[in-house]
Amino acid sequence: MSADRVMETLSIAGVALRLGRAGTGPPVLVLHHDIGAPSRMSFHDALASHFTVLAPSHPGYDGSERPEWLRNPRDIAVVYQRLLAALNLGTVSVVGLGFGGWIAAEMATMAPQTIRRLVLVGAMGIKPERGEIADQALLSYLDYARRGFAARSAFDDLFGADPPTSQLEQWDLNREMTFRIAWKPYMYNPTLPHLLGGLSTPSLIVWGRDDRIVPLECGERYAKSLARARLEVVEGAGHFVDMEKPQELAHLVTGFLNET
Amino acid sequence: MHLMYFTEQPMSAYPADEGRKFGATALMFSNRFFDPVAGSRLYNEYIEHYRLAEDVGFDGIMLNEHHNAPFCMQAKCNVFASILAATTKRVKIVLLGNPLPLSDNPVRLAEELAMIDMVSRGRLVSGFVRGGGQEQLATGVNPAFNRERFEEAHELIVKAWTEAGPFRWEGTHYQHRVVNPWAVPLQKPHPRVWIPGVLSKETIIWAARKRYPYIALSTAIDATKKIWELYDQVATETGYAGGPEYRGYLQRCHVADTDERAMENARQFMWMQGEFTGLAHPVWSSPSGYFSPSYRSAFVEFAVGRRPNPRGAAFEDQIRDQQIIAGTPKTVIPKLRRLLEETRPSIVGFWGSDGFVKNEDTRRCIKLLGEEVLPAVREMGKELGLWSPFEANAPVSHAFQEPALPAGVA
Numbered sequence: 265m266s267a268d269r270v271m272e273t274l275s276i277a278g279v280a281l282r283l284g285r286a287g288t289g290p291p292v293l294v295l296h297h298d299i300g301a302p303s304r305m306s307f308h309d310a311l312a313s314h315f316t317v318l319a320p321s322h323p324g325y326d327g328s329e330r331p332e333w334l335r336n337p338r339d340i341a342v343v344y345q346r347l348l349a350a351l352n353l354g355t356v357s358v359v360g361l362g363f364g365g366w367i368a369a370e371m372a373t374m375a376p377q378t379i380r381r382l383v384l385v386g387a388m389g390i391k392p393e394r395g396e397i398a399d400q401a402l403l404s405y406l407d408y409a410r411r412g413f414a415a416r417s418a419f420d421d422l423f424g425a426d427p428p429t430s431q432l433e434q435w436d437l438n439r440e441m442t443f444r445i446a447w448k449p450y451m452y453n454p455t456l457p458h459l460l461g462g463l464s465t466p467s468l469i470v471w472g473r474d475d476r477i478v479p480l481e482c483g484e485r486y487a488k489s490l491a492r493a494r495l496e497v498v499e500g501a502g503h504f505v506d507m508e509k510p511q512e513l514a515h516l517v518t519g520f521l522n523e524t
Numbered sequence: 525m526h527l528m529y530f531t532e533q534p535m536s537a538y539p540a541d542e543g544r545k546f547g548a549t550a551l552m553f554s555n556r557f558f559d560p561v562a563g564s565r566l567y568n569e570y571i572e573h574y575r576l577a578e579d580v581g582f583d584g585i586m587l588n589e590h591h592n593a594p595f596c597m598q599a600k601c602n603v604f605a606s607i608l609a610a611t612t613k614r615v616k617i618v619l620l621g622n623p624l625p626l627s628d629n630p631v632r633l634a635e636e637l638a639m640i641d642m643v644s645r646g647r648l649v650s651g652f653v654r655g656g657g658q659e660q661l662a663t664g665v666n667p668a669f670n671r672e673r674f675e676e677a678h679e680l681i682v683k684a685w686t687e688a689g690p691f692r693w694e695g696t697h698y699q700h701r702v703v704n705p706w707a708v709p710l711q712k713p714h715p716r717v718w719i720p721g722v723l724s725k726e727t728i729i730w731a732a733r734k735r736y737p738y739i740a741l742s743t744a745i746d747a748t749k750k751i752w753e754l755y756d757q758v759a760t761e762t763g764y765a766g767g768p769e770y771r772g773y774l775q776r777c778h779v780a781d782t783d784e785r786a787m788e789n790a791r792q793f794m795w796m797q798g799e800f801t802g803l804a805h806p807v808w809s810s811p812s813g814y815f816s817p818s819y820r821s822a823f824v825e826f827a828v829g830r831r832p833n834p835r836g837a838a839f840e841d842q843i844r845d846q847q848i849i850a851g852t853p854k855t856v857i858p859k860l861r862r863l864l865e866e867t868r869p870s871i872v873g874f875w876g877s878d879g880f881v882k883n884e885d886t887r888r889c890i891k892l893l894g895e896e897v898l899p900a901v902r903e904m905g906k907e908l909g910l911w912s913p914f915e916a917n918a919p920v921s922h923a924f925q926e927p928a929l930p931a932g933v934a
Contacts, residue, residue, distance in 0.1 A: 401661055402552070404807045406828045432824040440812040443668040 273327075276347045279334075282327035283347075284319040287312025290380075291353045292521065293344070294319045295364025297504060298388075298400070299409055300326045300438045302422060307506040310514035311359075315521065318356075320347065322367070324441035326434065336445050337363075337389070337453070341370035348378055355380040357521050361506050362386045362412075362478070363442070366453070369486070372467075373459040382467040383517050384486055386475050386503045391452040395479035399450060400442065405435040412503040414474035422507055451478075460489040467493035468520040470513065472501030525905035526912035527898050528584035528618055528873040529577035529890065530774060532796060533570050535594040536880045537562030543594070548805040550593040551658045558594075566597060569883055573890060574608060577615070580894020583912075584616035584649070586774070586873045588720075589623055591662035595796040602636045609644035616647050616914075620720040620739055620774075620873075623655030624681075625673035626663040631693075631703050633677070634684035638707040641715050646930040650715040651739070652678055654727070657809040668813030671726070673697045685714040686924070712931050713924040716913060718772060718871070723747060724816055725754065732758035732766070735922035737871060737913060739772035744837075744845045748773065748867045762922060768910040769918045772871030775863065776842075777849045779856055779876075779892040780885065787843075789889075790850030794839050795879030853896035860897070861904055870910040872901065 269286040286308065292315040294308060301319065311317050322340055324330035334340065344367065348356055357380045360368025365387025372382050388397060400408045406427070413419045423431065467490045471483035480497070487495040496516055501509040538557050543549040574585050587604050590596035598604060601619045608617045617640065627633050641648040654674050660667040676695050680703070683691075689704030709715050719731040720739040731738040732755045740748050756766030776793050780786035810823045825831040842848040849859045863869075874897075876889045904910075919925040 401667075401811055402808065404828050405824065407807075429821055429825055429830075432828060433820055436812050436820060436824050436827075440668050443666060443811070443813050447666040447668070448664065 274347065274350065276350060277331075277343050279323045279331045279343060280329035281323065281343070281347065282321040284308075285316065286319075287315055287317050289315040290521070291316045291318060291351075291356045293348070293356050293358045293368075295344070295358065295360045295367050296322065296325070297361050297412075298363035298438065298442050299405075299412070299435055302507075305506065305510070307510035307514055310511060311517065314518050315357075316353075318351070320344070322364070322441075324444070325438045330441060334445060337367050338370045338374075339445070340367050341374060344371055345375055345378060357381040357383070359383040359517060360385065360387055362503060363388050363446075363451075365389065366451070366456075369456060369460060370453070372463055372465050373456070376463055376465050379465055381521055381523075382465050382490075383470065383520065384467065384483075385470045385505050385513065386472055386478050387469075387482070387486060388446075388451040388478055389453055389456050390482045390485045390489070391449070391454065392479045392481045392485075394481055397451045397479070397482075398477040400439060401450075405432050405439070408477075409435065411476050413508050414472065414500055414502040415508070418502075418508045457485065457489045460486075462491060464491050466520075466523070468516070469493055469495045470505060470516060471495065471497050472503055472505045472508065473497050473499050474501065475503045475505075477503035525902055525910050526583045526616070526772075526871045526914060527901060528586040528616070528871070529574070529582045529893075530586040530588075530873045530875045531570060531573065531886075532588070532590075532595055532875075532878060533566070533597040534796060534878050535563065535566065535597045536795075537566065538594045548808070549595070551661055551805065551808045553593070555592075563597065570597075571607060571611070573886060575611065576887060576890050577894065578612050580891055581898055582615060582874075582894060584618045585612070586618045586620050588620055589653075589659075590656065591626075591659050593658070602633075602640065605640045605648070606636075606643065609640050609647070612644075612647075614647075616649050617644055618649040618718065618873075619651050620718060621651030621653040623653050623659055624677035625665055625670045626655045626659055627677065628665070628698075630677035630680045630698055631684055631700055631705060634681040635705040635707045637681075637715065638685065638705065638709045641709040641711055642707070646710040648709070648711065648715045649718055651718040651720055652681075653720060657811050657814045660811055660814060661808055666813075667811040669697060670814050675730075682714060682923070685709050710930050711928040713920055713926055714928065716920055716928050720772075720774070723751070725818075726816055728754050729758050731755070732770075733762050733922065735759070735762065735764060735770070735919060737770045737772055737918075739774060739871060739873070740867075740869075741774045742776055742847050742875070744847055745863065745866055752867060764922070768868045768870035768908075769913045769916040771867070771869040772873065773863065773867060773869040774873040774875055775849060775860070776847060776875045776878075777856060777860070777893070777897075778881070779851070779853055779889045779897060781852065781888065781892075783851045783855055785885070786850040786852065786855070789877060789881045789885055790843075790848050791839060792877060792879030792881050793842075793848050793875075853892055853900070856897060857900045860901055864901070864904050864908055864910060868908065868910060870905065870912040870915075 321328040365384040366389030587601045589601040693700040721727040759766035778790045877886045917927040
């Protein structure tokens with residue numbers, strides 16, 4: 265069942281931010297991957313049957329305006345803290361997907377009291393010591409997006425075997441913004457593990473067993489850095505756990521957010 | 525006219541089958557296939573070719589820079605410019621050019637170029653480029669800020685050259701607390717700047733606004749005419765008249781004793797094109813943020829293999845369009861005349877050979893060019909009124925409207 269979604273544009277820190285809102289219940293902010301978010305997502309819909317799902321487009325991605333001045337994911341985290349203040353919903357849980365997970369982690373370091381619970385799914389932001397984060401600068405849009413799935417069929421179901429040029433262009437625009445703000449060090453903040461230390465925000469770290477973009481090792485490091493965190497691994501899922509195993513992820517997240 | 529000699533300095537001694545197996549020969553093709561024994565031999569052959577070019581009468585030597593690829597061994601044009609500064613006497617040393625965004629320290633570049641200018645006794649032409657897409661990846665610099673870095677680095681270098689230090693620079697991409705290099709250019713107000721490019725409108729417009737000559741790199745004649753239309757239009761808007769002294773052209777031109785031999789050798793120009801624009805992984809040559817937004821849809825399709833490279837064309841087409849000229853002097857001269865009549869450049873670079881052309885054939889090509897082709901081209905140039913920036917005493921730039929003269933000369 266698809267939840268009805270309301271789209272609006274808000275001005276936050278001078279940036280025209282596109283925000284989708286669906287469902288009823290406690291508010292959950294869902295932060296999308298670096299490739300952007302397809303317009304309908306069954307993960308969001310599943311969450312929306314228990315929560316009010318707030319899904320913005322990051323500044324410079326998809327439908328949100330690109331601010332020329334924005335220079336790193338921490339800047340986006342600040343914008344989102346401002347968004348939460350503007351929405352005035354009390355404490356909000358944050359679910360960060362991949363690159364969105366890095367932003368979510370940064371948000372938690374800034375103003376932990378605004379975040380009720382934190383979920384990081386295949387999150388960038390911490391440097392792996394043994395492996396490497398797959399570099400989208402060296403991969404085509406198709407290869408990078410396909411690499412995020414354990415099964416090729418999961419990609420095809422969502423994007424089609426031959427995505428149209430308009431999709432490629434949007435991936436390129438999103439990728440350009442990613443380069444602007446996360447070029448080097450690539451996809452991690454060396455200070456983040458230190459800033460996460462001592463955070464008592466209850467946290468769930470979820471990783472796809474077959475994540476070929478961000479190594480599972482990073483999930484382990486996140487779980488170690490946060491004081492109240494546990495790691496869950498989803499079998500048969502790659503980096504885009506929300507897109508490949510939406511029901512499993514929704515179940516895990518719903519259960520975690522409903523814990524007292 | 526100003527007639528220059530050019531070579532990509534091809535690293536022709538690498539296992540081509542390994543390149544084909546890997547599927548690309550740029551950026552990620554392992555340098556374990558780079559044989560420094562062959563590299564050493566080739567570099568020294570290229571130095572001899574440059575000496576020969578000066579001896580047979582070329583006005584200038586054109587140098588470029590690329591990274592991580594067999595098609596070009598010039599990983600640092602300032603290195604070869606330094607070599608030429610000391611080992612040649614007369615030719616201009618024309619850098620086309622230093623890829624500004626690849627440097628994290630433009631002041632260091634200004635310093636090196638000033639040294640080259642002084643050692644060469646004022647023979648430097650200091651061209652600047654944005655650097656190819658894969659160069660950004662090879663050097664680790666951000667392609668999304670390529671244009672901004674280019675413009676800021678250019679501004680800083682010209683300032684370092686023309687304003688006495690010490691001064692501070694707090695820019696967007698470069699920050700220097702002390703700009704005060706103890707190396708300043710011999711030529712005043714500063715060495716000439718020429719801007720090479722292909723079809724990027726933004727670069728043509730930028731060059732014309734600065735009043736820097738633009739060097740069209742082997743574009744087809746029709747496309748070249750459009751470049752000059754745009755340049756001249758912007759020149760008029762900026763307050764001067766465009767014309768031959770602002771126009772340069774890089775011509776692939778192989779000359780041999782027979783047309784057959786020349787054609788055979790000219791096929792080697794495709795060696796690099798296959799590797800650079802075709803066999804090169806399209807993703808690495810066009811990273812996001814690097815190409816003009818107006819080309820986005822063409823490049824994203826190229827990046828996933830849906831479209832051939834917007835820049836490529838077959839050998840026969842290039843012969844027909846004169847992007848490649850090959851033959852005896854008698855054969856090539858009329859074709860060069862057509863180039864001069866139709867597009868009216870005063871600066872012409874002769875790109876003699878590429879790929880696996882034998883050393884003795886390259887030397888023969890340089891000799892024939894110097895002894896038979898250049899004199900004919902000079903005559904045509906005089907007849908057509910194609911005066912180079914040097915002959916025309918053209919201003920160095922829109923900002924500095926004097927010609928470039930050695931310090932102390934009135």
